[in-house]
Amino acid sequence: MELNVLDLLKPVRERLAELDRLLADPQVLADQVRYREAARERSRTQELVVLGDEYEKLLRLIADDKNALAENPEGEVAEIARQELEELIPQKEKIERRLQAKLLPPDPEDSKNAIVEIRAGTGGEEAALFVADLFRMYSRFAESKGWRIDVMNSNPTGLGGFKEIIFSLEGDGVYGELKYESGVHRVQRVPATEASGRVHTSAASVAVLPEAEEIELKIDPNELRIDVFRSSGPGGQSVNTTDSAVRITHVPTGTVVSCQDEKSQLKNKVKAMMVLRARLLDRLRSEQAEKVSKTRRTMIGSGDRSEKIRTYNFPQNRVTDHRLGLTVYALERIKDGELDELIEAAKRFELERRMRSIESGKERVGESG
Numbered sequence: 001m002e003l004n005v006l007d008l009l010k011p012v013r014e015r016l017a018e019l020d021r022l023l024a025d026p027q028v029l030a031d032q033v034r035y036r037e038a039a040r041e042r043s044r045t046q047e048l049v050v051l052g053d054e055y056e057k058l059l060r061l062i063a064d065d066k067n068a069l070a071e072n073p074e075g076e077v078a079e080i081a082r083q084e085l086e087e088l089i090p091q092k093e094k095i096e097r098r099l100q101a102k103l104l105p106p107d108p109e110d111s112k113n114a115i116v117e118i119r120a121g122t123g124g125e126e127a128a129l130f131v132a133d134l135f136r137m138y139s140r141f142a143e144s145k146g147w148r149i150d151v152m153n154s155n156p157t158g159l160g161g162f163k164e165i166i167f168s169l170e171g172d173g174v175y176g177e178l179k180y181e182s183g184v185h186r187v188q189r190v191p192a193t194e195a196s197g198r199v200h201t202s203a204a205s206v207a208v209l210p211e212a213e214e215i216e217l218k219i220d221p222n223e224l225r226i227d228v229f230r231s232s233g234p235g236g237q238s239v240n241t242t243d244s245a246v247r248i249t250h251v252p253t254g255t256v257v258s259c260q261d262e263k264s265q266l267k268n269k270v271k272a273m274m275v276l277r278a279r280l281l282d283r284l285r286s287e288q289a290e291k292v293s294k295t296r297r298t299m300i301g302s303g304d305r306s307e308k309i310r311t312y313n314f315p316q317n318r319v320t321d322h323r324l325g326l327t328v329y330a331l332e333r334i335k336d337g338e339l340d341e342l343i344e345a346a347k348r349f350e351l352e353r354r355m356r357s358i359e360s361g362k363e364r365v366g367e368s369g
Contacts, residue, residue: 005052005055005096005099005100005103006052006055006056006059008103008355009048009049009052009099009103012045012048012049012052012103013049013052015045016042016045016046016049019038019041019042019045020042022038023035023038023039023042047102048099048102048103051095051098051099051102052099054095055092055095055096055099058088058091058092058095059092061084061088062085062088062089062092065081065082065084065085065088066081066085068081069081069082069085100351100355104351104354104355107176107179109175109176109179109210110173110175110176110179111172111173111175111176112174112175112210112211113168113169113170113171113174113175113210113211114168114169114174114175114178114179114208114209114210114211115152115166115167115168115169115208115209115210115211115274115275115278116138116166116167116168116169116178116181116206116207116208116209117164117165117166117206117207117209117275118131118134118135118162118164118165118166118204118205118206118207119131119163119164119204119205120161120162120163120164120202120204121184121202121203121204121205122201122202122203123187123200123201123202123203124202125157125159125161125191126187126191126200126202127161127202127203127204128157128159128161128162128163129159129160129161129191130161130185130187130202130203130204131161131162131163131164131165131204132160132161132162132165133187133335134185134204134206135162135165135167136335136337137334137335137336137337137339138169138178138181138337139337140336140337141337141338141339142169142171142174142337143337144337144338145171145172145174145177146171147169147170147171147172147174148169148170148171149167149168149169149170150167150168150170150271151165151166151167151261152166152167152168152259152261152271152272152274152275153165153166153257153258153259153260153261153271153272153275154166154261166259166275168211168271168274175208175210175211177343178208178343179208179210180343180346180347180350181206181208181309182206182207182208182309183205183206183307183308183309183310184203184204184205184206184307184308184309185203185204185205185206185309185310185311185312186201186202186203186308186310186311186312187201187202187203187204187311187312187313187314188200188201188311188312188313188314188315189312189313189314189315190314190315199315203308209278209279209281209282210278210281210282211274211277211278212274212277212278212280212281217277217280217281217284219250219273219276219277219280223250223251223252224248224249224250224251225248225249225251226246226247226248226249226269227246227247227248227249228243228244228245228246228247228265229243229245229247230243230244230245231244231245231260231261243265244260244262244263244264244265244268245258245259245260245265245268246258246259246260246265246268246269246272247272248269248272248273248276250276250280253280253283255276255279255280255283257272257273257275257276257279258272259271259272259275307323308322309321309322309323310322310342312331312334312335313331314331316329317329317330317331317332318331319331319334319342321342321345321346323346323349324345324346324349326342326345328341328342
């Protein structure tokens with residue numbers, strides 16, 4: 001990775017020299033707006049160059065110590081070299097991560113709140129119970145981050161599962177943390193109703209969408225069909241005596257959103273519109289990305305809802321992320337919301353993909369990818 005990072009720093013150093021010339025230009029000095037913009041960019045670029053210089057210095061020190069060990073693997077000099085390497089390598093890795101983060105800024109969507117939709121797939125009631133497990137897992141993870149969770153719509157079953165549940169998460173960088181969770185999740189376990197003890201495989205789909213603000217997407221009210229109806233619980237039992245549930249259909253796309261968890265029709269309508277905006281914006285951006293470049297649709301970056309991304313195997317206490325080739329033998333811990341290891345691995349995978357994309361010329365330094 002060392003040479004890759006250093007290669008990416010070459011245009012940054014050239015840009016710093018260009019900014020120095022620009023800031024010395026009398027015409028720029030006379031234009032305060034242009035001068036301030038260039039000065040701010042120079043400050044950011046200078047910080048990156050300083051980090052790069054420190055990184056190069058560490059690489060030289062590490063190379064010197066490794067050469068010393070290769071020439072003479074025994075003795076006092078070798079011992080000093082080993083001790084230095086133990087200190088220098090973690091420093092190098094830390095600065096490397098900082099450099100990569102600055103060279104490849106995050107997706108601007110990462111700071112947004114998110115809307116999460118979980119739906120039961122194959123597996124009947126067991127799949128619905130798995131949806132409830134996933135909802136609990138994400139709820140626990142959200143609690144550990146201090147995020148606010150709000151259920152927007154749910155379709156519960158008689159045994160405590162959900163055919164579908166949609167909820168919003170509000171907090172710092174929610175979408176950036178959870179966006180890689182989109183896809184098909186599988187569970188392998190013995191259902192409580194299985195008398196023979198046979199392991200069943202069930203599935204649920206997860207969709208994580210960035211919350212869309214009204215200013216991002218204008219929806220023509222004339223393109224909406226709004227229906228109201230009575231909320232219902234498991235078995236069709238009435239849980240409301242008024243028409244408080246809301247169903248909104250976006251006629252041009254056929255997108256349908258229902259919300260019934262609130263007793264107020266107005267609150268259900270507000271929540272339904274929030275989900276509708278997120279879905280339509282996600283659809284619009286997916287279409288745009290498809291037109292721009294099919295090559296950017298990668299295992300993690302595509303957000304393909306139909307893709308099998310993870311398996312939770314109860315008999316083996318195993319969770320496997322199929323995109324990353326990562327297996328963790330700590331199912332109960334992950335089920336309780338300790339997702340950081342999986343999420344950080346997904347972020348590293350995406351970071352490496354983007355580094356390769358820049359090296360091949362498909363992405364430029366500074367693009368959000």
